[in-house]
Amino acid sequence: MTGRFRRLDETDRAPVRLTVDGSDITALTGDTLMVAMLANGHALRSAEFGPERRAGFCLMGACQDCWVRDADGNAFRACSTEVAEGLAISTQPLTADWAVAP
Template identity: 50%
Template sequence: MSGLFVRLVDQKRAPCRFYVNGEPCTARQGDTVMTALLTRNAHLRLTEFTGSPRAGFCLMGACQDCLVTQESGERIRACATLLQADMRFVIPEQVP
């Protein structure tokens, strides 16, 4: 699976495990949830209206376009939340 983001720096920070749709993934400690998810995914969510993929817009916590759902059902702003070990996300697959 290819992501939208490519990590160019900080490749040696300690790893941080998290899960997407139950699959274990690895990012780096200090990553935002957005960085962690978009280095492996092409989107964060699908819109409720059209089902089109979204991956954030403002990147500074204002627009809520980056809301991602955790397995608990809680939604968080991916751009404004630091990844914590063992966070679990549900990212819907885009229907072709």
């Protein structure tokens, strides 16, 4: 798949493997999650209130548009979080599981 981002330089950095929504992708050491995800695809996450896919907005950690989660549910801004070997990311919004009071 051709990604939204295309690497033009610094191609000699060590590869880093991670998983996004169950699919393995490869990034380079020093890449942010946003760079890794958009170099391997066309979106960062699904919108919470519609069918649209989001690709980030400000690219500098201010707009709240690039939140993703790890396997434990911890939230990260994809634009300012560096990739790590073996990291597993989910781009899907959390679903509420509201307990019903008896």
